[in-house]
Amino acid sequence: MSFLALDGLVKRYDGTAAVDGVSLALERGEMLALLGPSGSGKTTTLRLLAGFEIPDAGRVVVDGEDVTRTEPVARRFGMVFQHYALFPHLDVSENVAFGLESLGVRGEELGRRVAQALALVDLAGYERRRIAQLSGGQQQRVALARALAPEPRVLLLDEPLSNLDPTLRERTRREIRDLIRRVGITTVLVTHEQDEAFELGDRVAVLRQGRLEQVGAPDDLYASPANLFVGGFVGRGSTLPVTVLGTVERGVRVRIDEVEWDLERASAQPAPPPGPATMLVRPEALRLAQAGPGALPATVTGRRFVGPSALFTVLAESGSLIEVVAPPRAVKIGERVGVMPSRRAGGGIHLFPPESR
Ligand SMILES: Nc1ncnc2c1ncn2[C@@H]1O[C@H](COP(=O)(O)OP(=O)(O)O)[C@@H](O)[C@H]1O
Ligand SMILES: [Mg+2]
Incomplete structure (x- = not known):
């Protein structure tokens, strides 16, 4: 049985569902990232878990105990929010002592547990520092120490890194990941950043307009997105209108503009029926070639360095903008090129029904 279960949670505000039937099950010690754009219901889901909101329908069960209507403190969940609220x-x-004191911990025991929590987040020796004297990353670690000191059953994190600048954010992200792994606590992390969800989550749950679109390991979401929304939200990609012509050996033949491509189908989805479809293609699933048979004619319009390779933007004659990964000096801006599926493109090209969103 799962350790933490969200079972058909619904929360409405003025008749509009902010959370619309969310069910999730976490194993003990699992870290789940709840990923979705702004307004998709992430914070509301977390508040239902924490007990700051009571759902209109559904249940929250932890370790076999129904806590749907249990007071926040009695749930013994730890929380860290976007604004540290230190x-x-x-x-x-x-x-750090604050949460422990409200549980009645006093005296020597209090001192011992504060020291333990600070050691855990690598802030031993900082006891007497003022909050304002700490960096953003250190403040967030204090918030974590405060949440973890009472030894909660579940840890809830709402966009804990979004107030940090990008370099600090990456470092703090790794620190948080290592810390949570070490503590082994069951954790739900809310974020609107795909990178963050993928680095921190054992599994990632993608939320849109209060509904779960897909739950899975990061690589599964990337390789087999359930729909265009998930595919576009996790990782880069270009969306192109195509016509499915039919199946070929180990794949499917599509027409894109005036060109025909045979695509190997690696994803588990059934072959789309002949007719119009929407293609989502990852930049690494394409290559730049000479204009010629089978190559989609396009003009290079942009280049961005990404480490040893570059991300090129090319404009097809039909007006589609397509992203392609290639060596940085492969082509020049303004050059006429052909775009082809790369040899092992299968996992990076997905076809969805034209009405998929
Ligand atoms: N207390 C509230 N009263 C009314 N509407 C709310 C309240 N809290 C959230 N909402 C609405 O519910 C939806 C989801 O909000 P939220 O859970 O904060 O999303 P996220 O955290 O993913 O950005 C939004 O449309 C938001 O405006
Ligand atoms: Mg939020």
């Missing part, structure tokens, strides 16, 4: 007038150890 007390600026208290020092580091007083901040």
Whole structure:
């Protein structure tokens, strides 16, 4: 049985569902990333878990106990929010002590557990520092120490890194990941950043307009997106209108503009029926070639360096913008090129029904 279950959760505000039938099950010690654009219901889901909101329907069950209507404190969940909500007038150890004191921990025991929590987040020796004297990353670690000190059953994180600048964010992300793995606590992390969800989540749940679109390991979501929304949200890709002509050996033949491509189908989805379809293609699933038979004629319009390769943008004659990965000096801006599926493109090209969104 799962350790933490969200079972058909619904939460409406003024008749509109912010969370619309969300069911999820986490194993003990699992880290789940809840990923979705702004307004998709991530925070509301977390507030239902924490007990700050009571659902209109559905249940929250932890370790076999139905806590749907249990007071937040009695759930014994730890929380860290986007805005650290640390007390600026208290020092580091007083901040960490706060949650423990409200549980009645006093005296020596209190001191011992504060020290333990600070050691856990690598802030031993910072006890007497003022919050304002700490960097954003350190403040977020204090918030984590405060959440973890009472030894909660579940840890809830709502966009904990979004206030940090990009370099600090990556480092803090790794620190948080290592820390949570070490503690082994069951965790739900909310984020609108795909990178963050993929690096931190054992599994990622993609939310759109209060509904779960897909739940899976990061590589599964990337390789087999359930629909165009998930495919476009996790990872880069270009969306092109195509016509499916029919199946060929180990794949499917499509027409894109005036060109025909035979695509190997690696994804588990059934072959789309002949007719119009929407193709999502990852930049690494394409290559740049000479204009010629089987190559989609296009003009290079942009280049962005990404490490040892570059991400080129090319404009097809039909007006589609397509992203292709190639060596940085492969082509020049303005050059006429042909676009082909790369030899092992199968996992990076997905066909969806034209009405898929
Ligand atoms: N307290 C509230 N009252 C009314 N509407 C709310 C309230 N909280 C959230 N909503 C609405 O519910 C939807 C989901 O919000 P939220 O859970 O905050 O999304 P996310 O965290 O994914 O950005 C939004 O449309 C938001 O405006
Ligand atoms: Mg939110």
